[in-house]
Amino acid sequence: MKTWKKFSHIDARTVEEASSVLRSGKAALISGGTDLLGIMRFEILPTHPEVVVNLKSIPGMDYVKEENGMLRIGALTRLEDIAKNELVRSRYTALAEAAHRTATPHIREMGTIGGNICQLNRCWYFRNPDNRFNCFRKGGQECYAWGGDNRYHSIFGPVKLCIAVNPSDTAPALVALNARIRTNRRTIQAEQFWEMTVPGSTVLAVDEIVTEIQIPTPAAGTRSAFNKFAIRKSIDFPIVNCAVMVGESDARICLNAVFNKPYRAEKAEGFIKGKRITESTADAAGAEAVAAASVLPGDRNKWKIPIAKTMVKRALLACA
């Protein structure tokens, strides 16, 4: 059985304190720990944090409330609490459904929304224990998935030579719902939040901490939905997921697990805007969404393209 590399642990008392410890560059933030502890225990990265800084010891970061025309969710709010929240279910449906379809009940009881959107990307070479594949994403010289088994990888090509996908279920819902991510420094539009770094998945600075998610309350008559395709109904990461929000003259469609970051399907949005959603218009929107998709060497991820098309179609039909 794998043993742990040692580290130290601090219960932060304020966000500023946590941030100042992160500034050393030798620390990692822990919320629910469901992603971080796997990464640390299996030593998937070439370097290991010397200190783990606990955010859960900071009071008042766990809430869901609607005020000033927006929904505000504290970064430490557990996914299960978001999934079960009546307000979220009724008016921000795509997010409630995304939270409900994430991982397992246990991981939803532990995992936070802040951790969910900051989790590292998925690629089985990248995630292999003991840093067996020191790939581009870890500062190495090679992408092992490019010529290897890339059946779960990007259908919209590489970003800086990396074809790993962002696996978050809540991320596409936040993009579709036009959310903003608040940190201890600034407010970031959800769409601008994700970016490939080594080895990270967000634009956050080393000492930056997500504190709140804000979602503008949708106009009356707006509907949203989320759909996920995974191997099993529970436990598994998305092969493809999709969230949509449709208003009278507006439509936002976002796929995930298809690219390095959540992929907004703008052509499909343009197509469906103002149209009545029917079997055939939803199908055509799905086709628009994957019009720019491409297959990786070996054709192994080709199967994801029709799935992505169907996810868009079904999510749209759920809003009809």
Place this chain on the structure above:
Amino acid sequence: MPKDKNLEGKEVSGHISRRDFLRDAGLVVGAPTLGTISASAAAAETAEIALPAAAADPGSQPEFIQIELTVNGDVYRRAVEPHWTLRQLLRDQIGLTSPKDWCGGYGACGSCTVIMNGRPILSCLTLACECNGATVETAEGIAKAKHPIIQAYINHNAFQCGYCTPGFVCTAKALLDRNGDPTEADVRDALGGNLCRCGTYQQHPLAVIEAAGNLKESA
């Protein structure tokens, strides 16, 4: 009421103050690596907390953090290393072996499930040092309290080898604590993170729904 009937925890040793860590990590006033220092980090200097010296030198002596938690109604005080999981604490220090290790700590099987502060959680992905003040319930406690879920599992043969059973029982009990009248769909949803290699899945909703009925009757 502390009740140290099982294995003794290690002695607390080598605590350093929060101030020492912040200084060693270059985070306090005057450290060359840092231009500004936040008010709260400076304020943090004054407080003494149990903090392992390994912060400054990870290769040094094992360091322990003192925690106190309630497990199945009994209070335990233990010194834990930062990397210990809750499962390790329960099994190796407190002597409760119902939280199992099946998937190896990937969070993918549910065999290590315990109930912490009312939530069914994975003890393999929970740091013991973050459980200070927590209330934990394991399958041992659920059985000792004669919760009807146990007899219902027996009645419906909801196990074969039994390895996954403590995890299922904890998850099911947490469901019943919140929802006294679950439908079959509710049960399947709640147990969706527990795997059973022996394939006893069909029996679990029967057992959980029977237990819910018995709980209502006895209420």
